[in-house]
Amino acid sequence: MNKVSVDLTCELAGVRMHNPLVLASGVLGTSAALLERVGACGAGAVTSKSCGPEERAGHPNPIAVEWAGGVINAVGLTNPGLEAEIPTLIDARERLHAQGIPLIASIFAPTVEDFGRMAAGVSAAEPDLIEVNISCPNVGDEFGTPFSGSVESAAAVTRMVRAKTKLPIAIKLAPNVPNIARIALAAQEEGADAITAINTVPGMLIDPYAGRPVLSNKVGGVSGWSIKPIALRCVAEISRTVSIPVIGLGGVSNGLDAVEMIMAGATAVGVGSAVWQRGVDVFAVIAEEMYEFMAGEGYPDLASMRGIAIR
Amino acid sequence: MSDMQAYQRYFISTSQPKNYRTRSLVLDRPLAEAQPGQFVMIWLPDVGEKPFSIANADPLTAAIAAVGPFSEALCALEPGQPLWVRGPLGQGFELKGKKHLLVGGGYGAAPLYFLAKQARARGEEVCVCLGARNQAELLLAEDFREIGCRVEAATEDGSAGQRGLVLEAVRAALVDFPAQTLYACGPKPMLLALAAFCKDNRLAGQFSWEAMMRCGIGLCGSCEIDEPTCDAVGLPHGWLTCKDGPVSFYQPA
Ligand SMILES: Cc1cc2nc3c(=O)[nH]c(=O)nc-3n(C[C@H](O)[C@H](O)[C@H](O)COP(=O)(O)O)c2cc1C
Numbered sequence: 066m067n068k069v070s071v072d073l074t075c076e077l078a079g080v081r082m083h084n085p086l087v088l089a090s091g092v093l094g095t096s097a098a099l100l101e102r103v104g105a106c107g108a109g110a111v112t113s114k115s116c117g118p119e120e121r122a123g124h125p126n127p128i129a130v131e132w133a134g135g136v137i138n139a140v141g142l143t144n145p146g147l148e149a150e151i152p153t154l155i156d157a158r159e160r161l162h163a164q165g166i167p168l169i170a171s172i173f174a175p176t177v178e179d180f181g182r183m184a185a186g187v188s189a190a191e192p193d194l195i196e197v198n199i200s201c202p203n204v205g206d207e208f209g210t211p212f213s214g215s216v217e218s219a220a221a222v223t224r225m226v227r228a229k230t231k232l233p234i235a236i237k238l239a240p241n242v243p244n245i246a247r248i249a250l251a252a253q254e255e256g257a258d259a260i261t262a263i264n265t266v267p268g269m270l271i272d273p274y275a276g277r278p279v280l281s282n283k284v285g286g287v288s289g290w291s292i293k294p295i296a297l298r299c300v301a302e303i304s305r306t307v308s309i310p311v312i313g314l315g316g317v318s319n320g321l322d323a324v325e326m327i328m329a330g331a332t333a334v335g336v337g338s339a340v341w342q343r344g345v346d347v348f349a350v351i352a353e354e355m356y357e358f359m360a361g362e363g364y365p366d367l368a369s370m371r372g373i374a375i376r
Numbered sequence: 377m378s379d380m381q382a383y384q385r386y387f388i389s390t391s392q393p394k395n396y397r398t399r400s401l402v403l404d405r406p407l408a409e410a411q412p413g414q415f416v417m418i419w420l421p422d423v424g425e426k427p428f429s430i431a432n433a434d435p436l437t438a439a440i441a442a443v444g445p446f447s448e449a450l451c452a453l454e455p456g457q458p459l460w461v462r463g464p465l466g467q468g469f470e471l472k473g474k475k476h477l478l479v480g481g482g483y484g485a486a487p488l489y490f491l492a493k494q495a496r497a498r499g500e501e502v503c504v505c506l507g508a509r510n511q512a513e514l515l516l517a518e519d520f521r522e523i524g525c526r527v528e529a530a531t532e533d534g535s536a537g538q539r540g541l542v543l544e545a546v547r548a549a550l551v552d553f554p555a556q557t558l559y560a561c562g563p564k565p566m567l568l569a570l571a572a573f574c575k576d577n578r579l580a581g582q583f584s585w586e587a588m589m590r591c592g593i594g595l596c597g598s599c600e601i602d603e604p605t606c607d608a609v610g611l612p613h614g615w616l617t618c619k620d621g622p623v624s625f626y627q628p629a
Contacts, residue, residue, distance in 0.1 A: 091596075092595050092597075093594075093595065093597050093616075094597070095596070095598070098603055098606075098614040099614040101613065101614065102612070102614035123590075125424055126417075126425035126426065126590060127417070127419055127425040128590050129590070129591035129592075129593065129595060129596060130591075130593075131382065131462070132381070132382045133380045136595070137382075138591070138595070138596075140590070140591070140596055143590075143596070143598070270382055272381065273381075274385040275385070275421040275458075276421075277421040277422065279382050279383065279419075281424070338595070340594060341593045341594055341595055344594075344619075345594075
């Protein structure tokens with residue numbers, strides 16, 4: 066086969082990446098050292114664990130387990146709170162920039178106003194992009210339906226965050242809505258620079274011998290390979306509808322999965338649960354697998370594959 | 377794990393007292409492919425879930441010190457009652473050489489018992505140094521002797537073995553037991569002291585670390601070892617106890 070040289074670089078909302086693979090929020094993004102480690106393991110960009118206004122311990126164990134289809138978790142947004150997060154983000158950004166890797170800071174909040182406060186707050190740490198997590202499925206008892214559940218609430222949060230920061234913002238969406246593309250479009254209209262999709266799929270595991278839900282929170286978010294078809298469908302619908310770039314994620318475990326995300330229209334590709342199955346080095350491995358595929362199939366760069374499955 | 381279920385249900389075969397607050401829970405069947413130093417997450421529905429090192433794989437056995445509500449609930453279980461297990465998880469010990477020095481602090485003795493059994497099954501020599509605050513806290517000394525290990529104890533109050541820290545017992549043991557590898561499990565100050573000792577004496581060491589574990593599968597980041605500790609013992613930053621560990625390896629250059 067005649068191999069071509071392959072360019073894996075991409076640009077997302079003005080942020081340049083040496084490859085399209087992004088560490089998903091909530092996986093290993095809890096400290097500067099871990100974010101730096103993932104960067105050194107080949108990620109094109111890394112996302113910090115979602116941070117909210119106040120410190121949270123999260124739910125009691127069990128918070129996450131492996132099952133045949135991947136992982137289910139209800140960590141419950143464990144985080145140190147805004148004030149403690151800022152120095153961590155600054156430290157992480159400095160270490161990552163030394164490696165040439167962008168930092169995405171993820172935020173969540175219980176109210177629209179608090180989203181504004183969070184956006185202004187983390188902007189002080191100058192991350193390359195702010196990811197606005199309006200789609201965590203695991204805190205419904207406290208916070209009610211996620212803001213990603215309707216066009217109106219998603220638009221309200223985006224408008225507030227847009228008003229409070231000049232940094233690029235990505236809105237992270239949930240798959241369990243009737244029309245994810247309309248919500249993405251509303252976010253674009255309110256000034257979002259990118260869409261991240263998808264968050265975990267709400268689900269439940271029951272241990273039949275115990276007759277109890279496995280997670281202490283009873284319900285949780287399903288991630289890993291079993292949700293890939295759901296994620297691909299969401300990314301395809303969003304990409305057809307909006308003009309801003311999409312970080313596609315959900316069930317990406319190897320280079321072919323990542324290629325499929327790009328073919329569904331994604332500009333960058335998030336990787337979370339695969340860190341469990343394939344280790345932290347999974348980023349370099351997936352990049353290599355993408356390279357092999359593209360060289361073998363004659364795709365010189367990501368743009369030549371982007372969205373080809375939805376045209 | 378190829379099974380559809382996240383947890384495997386086990387039943388208690390016996391629950392044996394090992395010291396005033398520690399019980400050895402022997403379960404009804406083996407845990408496949410478990411290595412010494414690996415751990416399991418034990419779940420009691422509606423009570424909680426916590427990590428425990430594997431004290432024996434066939435049948436699966438855990439030594440549980442009743443130090444909080446969850447471990448108290450485990451210690452209260454009676455023969456025939458169920459508990460739920462996921463694992464084995466993490467990186468365990470690896471036997472290197474033919475003369476093994478095992479160092480346990482408090483209930484750190486539990487995973488070392490499994491390691492000692494493996495070494496003895498290979499016909500290799502094992503010396504175990506056990507450290508504890510006092511005689512009542514000493515764990516598994518008789519069990520180690522029964523499988524043919526030499527046992528040296530050190531207690532802070534001198535109520536069993538020599539008075540002082542386990543490091544002194546290690547120094548004394550090495551005089552006539554030229555071990556090729558030291559394997560340790562116990563509280564962090566003990567591990568730090570032993571790591572420094574191995575470095576000074578150019579002795580290969582394997583250290584099993586304890587940390588708060590949440591997911592246990594290398595995703596949530598809760599069990600990261602802090603950077604000063606990593607620097608002190610030569611671990612890379614961002615080292616995860618549940619996935620990179622619990623066992624870390626030191627090999628003199
Ligand atoms: C343990 C765990 C924790 C997560 N925490 C967060 C979080 O704090 N914020 C967020 O936006 N997404 C969180 N997620 C969702 C992931 O970022 C990602 O959207 C989802 O897992 C799908 O990707 P995957 O199949 O590659 O894991 C979490 C996922 C897992 C498995």
